[in-house]
Amino acid sequence: MLQDVALNCYNIVQSYLSIDAESAVATTGDVIKQTQESIQLSRRYLLQDIFTRWDPFNGEISFSYNGGKDCQVLLIIYLGCLWEFFLMSIQGSQYDLQFHMFPLQQLPTVYIDQEDTFLTAQDFLQRSVERYHLSLYESAKDKQVDMPSAFKSFLSVHPETQAIVIGIRHTDPFGETLQPIQKTDPSWPQFYRLQPLLHWNLSQIWSFLLYSGEEVCGLYEMGFTSLGSVNNTLRNPYLRIPEPIGSMTKAETEHSDFQWEIENNYRGDSNMHCNEINENDLNTIKQHDSSEFHPGWYLTKDEWERAGRLARK
Ligand code: ATP
Structure with missing residues (x-):
């Protein structure tokens, strides 16, 4: 109810x-x-x-x-x-x-x-x-x-x-x-x-949302930072994980700024919850760029939030 x-x-x-x-x-x-x-x-x-x-x-x-x-x-x-x-x-x-x-x-x-x-x-x-x-x-x-x-x-x-x-x-x-x-x-x-959210910045959005423990859209976990159309939205280039060089490992284990919020989330399970990525979406996304990306909440610079958007044709 x-x-x-x-x-x-x-x-x-x-x-x-x-x-x-x-x-x-x-x-x-x-x-x-x-x-x-x-x-x-x-x-x-x-x-x-x-x-x-x-x-x-x-x-x-x-x-x-x-x-x-x-x-x-x-x-x-x-x-x-x-x-x-x-x-x-x-x-x-x-x-x-x-x-x-x-x-x-x-x-x-x-x-x-x-x-x-x-x-x-x-x-x-x-x-x-x-x-x-x-x-x-x-x-x-x-x-x-x-x-x-x-x-x-x-x-x-x-x-x-x-x-x-x-x-x-x-x-x-x-x-x-x-x-x-x-x-x-x-x-x-x-x-x-x-418009009661005008004064919020990106870090605040993620801090609250990750703490809530509510399920969020799975695209964010893939490296998107803002949801747009399939034709004009890519994963955020600032979140691309560089290929490993020699014995250096990928930066996958780095934490986001919001590790505390995830570990202490309201749900009490210290986990992130996202809906499952659709198979077709996964193919489209990987076809465009097969690199690995950090999740969207690793990006906290407001001015880079829409860096994954292409100019409309
Ligand atoms: P994100 O920036 O990650 O996509 P968002 O969609 O909530 O998050 P904006 O894209 O900046 O934020 O859009 C601002 C607001 O405009 C949304 O929070 C929502 O209230 C409204 N809005 C945007 N697109 C739509 C839509 N297609 N239908 C209804 N409301 C929308």
């Missing part, structure tokens, strides 16, 4: 916030403290500025989700905040929590299916639908249709939508000047863009 998932996400967030950042600093640097601050700001946006303006339980808000790492981080925080908001709404009631119904069974979400996505990413999206109880609107697959038209069609099916949550960050292309709450441009269908 969505209620259980929301409670679980709330517990993940609380667990991350309760990490003693001072004692973890020797192994993790300042990233945990910074991520804790980023979470608190995202929570404030959601609980104080957004949920007080649009009701998250009646369909006014939809969540844009494609299975990428940024929207997954935001989804976990968003669901955790839904739980908090629910608790706040029943405060003062004479009845115990168990006698109150969580007011939502599925989370309204929207996916714009425009590109030739990797089958692994499609599979991960479907797994997310089940795991997080998403009610997913998928736009008709049509490469000729631009984003504004796709959203227009979405709004004609879901006219109750007034605002859409987006997991964009300031370091993303065209993200620099965005605001946490803003109207769409005049040339777009009109709704509010809700």
Whole structure:
């Protein structure tokens, strides 16, 4: 039930916030403290500025989700905040929590299916639908249709939508000047863009996501750092592992910056969880470059995040 998932996400967030950042600093640097601050700001946006303006339980808000790492981080925080908001709404009631119904069974979400996505990413999206109880609107697959038209069609099916949550960050292309709450441009269908993740950087995304112990899209484990179309996305060249020279071994055993998060993950199993790479994807990826790559979370430079993207033809 969505209620259980929301409670679980709330517990993940609380667990991350309760990490003693001072004692973890020797192994993790300042990233945990910074991520804790980023979470608190995202929570404030959601609980104080957004949920007080649009009701998250009646369909006014939809969540844009494609299975990428940024929207997954935001989804976990968003669901955790839904739980908090629910608790706040029943405060003062004479009845115990168990006698109150969580007011939502599925989370309204929207996916714009425009590109030739990797089958692994499609599979991960479907797994997310089940795991997080998403009610997913998928736009008709049509490469000729631009984003504004796709959203227009979405709004004609879901006219109750007034605002859409987006997991964009300031370091993303065209993200620099965005605001946490803003109207769409005049040339777009009109709704509010809700962007509570703008201030997060790449290290913070990985620190939180790896700590959560939630399954992430398997493409990241292969060396992708951002999910794009099959035709324009390669593994990140900065993650390629050089061929061994003479007796030197490959740098495979090096750790990422987030070893602490994996070893101490919320799930308690010290493991990374990714969905399985589709066989066809594997062939396509290996055909292009047979080298080995470090997983995506070995890259923490925001400016290199999209180095695997080719210019569109
Ligand atoms: P990654 O950068 O690793 O691919 P991501 O997809 O979450 O992660 P972006 O590609 O920067 O992040 O996209 C920003 C946000 O825009 C996403 O978090 C999501 O909310 C929204 N978004 C992007 N593509 C789609 C899509 N095809 N359908 C619906 N929402 C999308």
